[in-house]
Amino acid sequence: MSFTDHANNPFASLSPAVWRASTVVFDTFEDFVARKARQPDGYSYGITGTPTARGLEQRIATLENARHCVVTPSGQSALMTAVMGFVRGGDHLLVSDSCYGALKSFASNWLAKMGVDVEFYPPTIDAGIEQLIKPNTKMICLEAPGTVTMEMQDIQVITAIARQYGVMTMMDNTWASPLYFRPLDHGVDLSIEAATKLFGGHSDLLMGSISMNDSGYYDILRETQSILGQATSPEDCFLVQRGLETFELRLTQQSRTALQVAQWLEAQPQVQQVLFPALPSHPGHEIWRKQFTGNGCLFSIILQPASEAAFGAFFNALQHLPIGASWGGTHSLIAYYPASQQQSRAYSPTDQPIVRLAIGLEDPAWLIEDLQRALDGYAAFLG
Ligand SMILES: Cc1ncc(COP(=O)(O)O)c(C=O)c1O
CATH class of the missing domain: 3.40.640.10 (Type I PLP-dependent aspartate aminotransferase-like (Major domain))
Structure with a gap:
């Protein structure tokens, strides 16, 4: 429908009308x-x-x-x-x-x-x-x-x-x-x-x-x-x-930041593995490269093995990143998936705890600074 299609859009608004109805009535x-x-x-x-x-x-x-x-x-x-x-x-x-x-x-x-x-x-x-x-x-x-x-x-x-x-x-x-x-x-x-x-x-x-x-x-x-x-x-x-009006802009920016943060994490000694198909180190990288045209804003990391208390120190050291299980919004989020979740699966690639990061629209430097704090807190628990 065009904005100037006055038959269907008599108000000529740029935004769609919100039609509320439980019931439709009939002429005959x-x-x-x-x-x-x-x-x-x-x-x-x-x-x-x-x-x-x-x-x-x-x-x-x-x-x-x-x-x-x-x-x-x-x-x-x-x-x-x-x-x-x-x-x-x-x-x-x-x-x-x-x-x-x-x-x-x-x-x-x-x-x-x-x-x-x-x-x-x-x-x-x-x-x-x-x-x-x-x-x-x-x-x-x-x-x-x-x-x-x-x-x-x-x-x-x-x-x-x-x-x-x-x-x-x-x-x-x-x-x-x-x-x-x-x-x-x-x-x-x-x-x-x-x-x-x-x-x-x-x-x-x-x-x-x-x-x-x-x-x-x-x-x-x-x-x-x-x-x-x-x-x-x-x-x-x-x-x-x-939301769809800015979808492409948001995802383009979020994907760029996600790649930057994932690459930084991959170089940190406390990080054992970054699970992100856009990285050449990912076992599915070739399939991703062949079939997908972008990397999105969601990835996971496996840290060097440590106690649950170390994960507590990691998460509680964060000052900016909100802890939460969803993703795809303008705010970054970070979530914890305990080892038991991976261990209860029939075909998991890991039996270790996983930390998942959903990257939003924040400055990558600000995210990296916060993650550095979390990794420092975690490092105190490593041998
Ligand atoms: C990959 C994926 N599929 C489906 C869902 C379910 O979406 P919703 O929370 O809207 O039910 C989620 C939510 O976390 C998801 O991450």
């Missing part, structure tokens, strides 16, 4: 009876969104090079809705062991108990996925790089095999965002973003999106959204549209 009896036929794009009830949601969905679809998009109330709800739309009891579901934790919990604590054959696979399995496909395999869940441990997956190799066997693929693409990787262009069926992170960009809302090309999948997901009650707030849709 016939219209009311036929209301379901208005889906998946049209409006028959507020649960599947108002024009504010539809405007955002179109904008995300353009970013993803997708024909369709459905927004949902959180990133996790997008992941769950994508699976619930297609997977039923008796189906086999393959989930990367480094997928977002709540998706894994949903698969093992709910789906497996509802008769779905859930199997976690090694994130770096790539062509080996073929050996795991069964006649009843319905979907493969991907995420690259993986949550916290940052393993890269060869998306093109996995999707080519999945297509050969008629298996659907969905990918959590939040880390790269469509700016640096467009899953649908690489054969993925459903591209999921936690819009909470980079799209929203200001740590003040939760939202998710599912983008796709297949119109049949779109019908199913719009219906699934409705059946599961996944209504998205029009105000939040407005805020994500506003």
Whole structure:
């Protein structure tokens, strides 16, 4: 819609209108009876969104090079809705062991108990996925790089095999965002973003999106959204549209700072390993270089082994960096993932504690100064 398209934008505003509605009314009896036929794009009830949601969905679809998009109330709800739309009891579901934790919990604590054959696979399995496909395999869940441990997956190799066997693929693409990787262009069926992170960009809302090309999948997901009650707030849709205005600028700057901070950390004696695919030292660097066009703002580090008290000293020495588990906003964040979390996984690349850094828009020197303080606090505990 153009700003001067007065028929659709009579106020000629630069920003989208916030349409609030639970109910849609109909001109005639016939219209009311036929209301379901208005889906998946049209409006028959507020649960599947108002024009504010539809405007955002179109904008995300353009970013993803997708024909369709459905927004949902959180990133996790997008992941769950994508699976619930297609997977039923008796189906086999393959989930990367480094997928977002709540998706894994949903698969093992709910789906497996509802008769779905859930199997976690090694994130770096790539062509080996073929050996795991069964006649009843319905979907493969991907995420690259993986949550916290940052393993890269060869998306093109996995999707080519999945297509050969008629298996659907969905990918959590939040880390790269469509700016640096467009899953649908690489054969993925459903591209999921936690819009909470980079799209929203200001740590003040939760939202998710599912983008796709297949119109049949779109019908199913719009219906699934409705059946599961996944209504998205029009105000939040407005805020994500506003976040998207600066998305590219923010991510470009945040990615630059992230690389600078990661390179600095890699040179520090207290740091054993930096888990960031953009660094040549990362085992997935070649896949990242081949398939992705940018590095994003989120990476993890493994420190030299020390007691939990050393991690306490590290975190409590920080004066600027807020401790928190999310990412993608303008403020940097730092989070701790204890060894037990990695040890409880079937295929973790490490059994050590992990510190994860989400880089915001601050001056890199200011971040490095704070991290130096934390590393000094940690060093006191090393032999
Ligand atoms: C990679 C990734 N996917 C999905 C999610 C879930 O998003 P939300 O918090 O909006 O449910 C997160 C949130 O931490 C995430 O980091």
